[in-house]
Amino acid sequence: MNARTAPPLPPSRPSRTAASLWAIVVGGVVIAATVGLRIDWSELGDVPGDVLRYSTLMFADPNWERLPRALFEMWRSISMAWIGAILCVIVSIPLGMLAAGNVGPSWVRLPLRVVFAIIRAVPEVIIALLLLTVTGLTPFTGALALGIAGIGTQGKWVYETIESAQEGASEAVRAAGGSTAEVARWALWPAVAPALMSFALYRFEINIRTSAVLGLVGAGGVGSMLANYTNFREWDTVGMLLIVVVVVTMIMDAISGAIRRRITGGPRITEKRSRHVVGIR
């Protein structure tokens, strides 16, 4: 009876003391970091104005006369990215396979994984830069450097893909008397090939960006052209180059993305074909 007259109390609000404390700590650290930076914050107000002014210089009337040269250099960057991706994939697939838990012996697996982890932890550009100093700054060495710098991530993707593949097929091949190599060829490869191809294309997409960066430090390609014209302060050419980089990168991303979806998702079943399938049943 009492329960009917007195409405039930709403549940008490969960305590937020801990969350608030954390928020204060994080906020304090961020403020300390902001104050500690040697930046003249009065300049910050000028930044939007500066950016707007230079953007007008760059994009109001881009210098299209140098477009052929820009496309030439862009193709050089794409070539670096492509060759680098091929090298990276060729090296990382066998290494990644050996590093997978169900393929390689542990004395191979663990050192490989440590190497992958180290390459992964150091930014790619730094690895490429160090290699380039040794091998000389040319587009070809740039491609080599991209190939090596990408092994860490690519190798990890390969062994993770293989480890997540279904065990059934491998067991079947093993039960039929297959060796490790045969298991890799007939059970693992068909299961993981689409994912690996898709990762390879993804590596190409990443490399397009990184190759532009390598150009900035002198490996050639569109990055070198961009760095030069930025130093000359020829803003109309810089604007044109930025447009070229953005448009071409987005087009390459779109193409590569479409191929990746086709590889992993399979063909789109058109209405005609699906009716055919129903007809058979």
Added chain:
Amino acid sequence: MSTRLIGASADSVEAATAPLRALDLPPRPRNRARNGLAIAAFALFTIATCVPAIGGIEVDLGALVRNWSNGSGLLVQLIQPDFSFLPRTLEPILETLQMALVGAAAAALVSVPLTLWAAAPTNPNGVTRHAVRTVINVLRAVPDLVYATVLVAMIGVGALPGLVTLFLFNVGVVVKLVSEAIDSGDHAYMEAGRAAGGSQLQINRATALPQSWPLFANQWLYALELNVRISAILGIVGAGGIGRLLDERRAFYAYDDVAIIVLEILVVVVLIELVSTTLRRRLV
């Protein structure tokens, strides 16, 4: 196929003794034309990337071997880090970390409204949504160091252009990933808000935002991780941080100093990743 199988198994002894021949396997799917086309396209593209006349790269193994003999000494230096150089690296690495944190924090603030603008459930207006998405996609198509190069030329050498670079890059990453996650989510609770007569702003405030905090926090931490890596290289183009020192020592061929810097970056990156992973695991 199945009818044939049953027919065969119920057949005479003859079929049972030669089962494999009787049940000849279905033909392997063959797409010779399609596969041929794919391989041809791959080969053509690869060849086109190796033609220097149109901008492709010149595969020159000879030069590589020559340079290698000159440069291999540097790699030997690289495995002998000079620890006496360590004190000089502390201030730049601190600046790198500060830039990473401040850039991520500033981007985190800006990313919330932009994300709600860029996701379909929280912004039914197609025009503004596509406008925000296009800007974000263009932001993302420019490589980070390219930003930094142009910004250094605009604003001047120092940590400020680096900070702006990190900020722009983080906004791109967070808004894209979180708005896509919101797009793909199930939004029954927003319908409840609409049924109760809330405006879009009220619905977003009361339902979408609390639901999205973990997504946001996850991507903010991810952005911080990326920032530590990027801010380590920003200095190469003059945008502050440890990269400047690294580039300077590299230019002097002082690879023993370079080794200690790389080692330091490695340690810092791994530490930040550990912290970030622990925090993210607690969030999810």
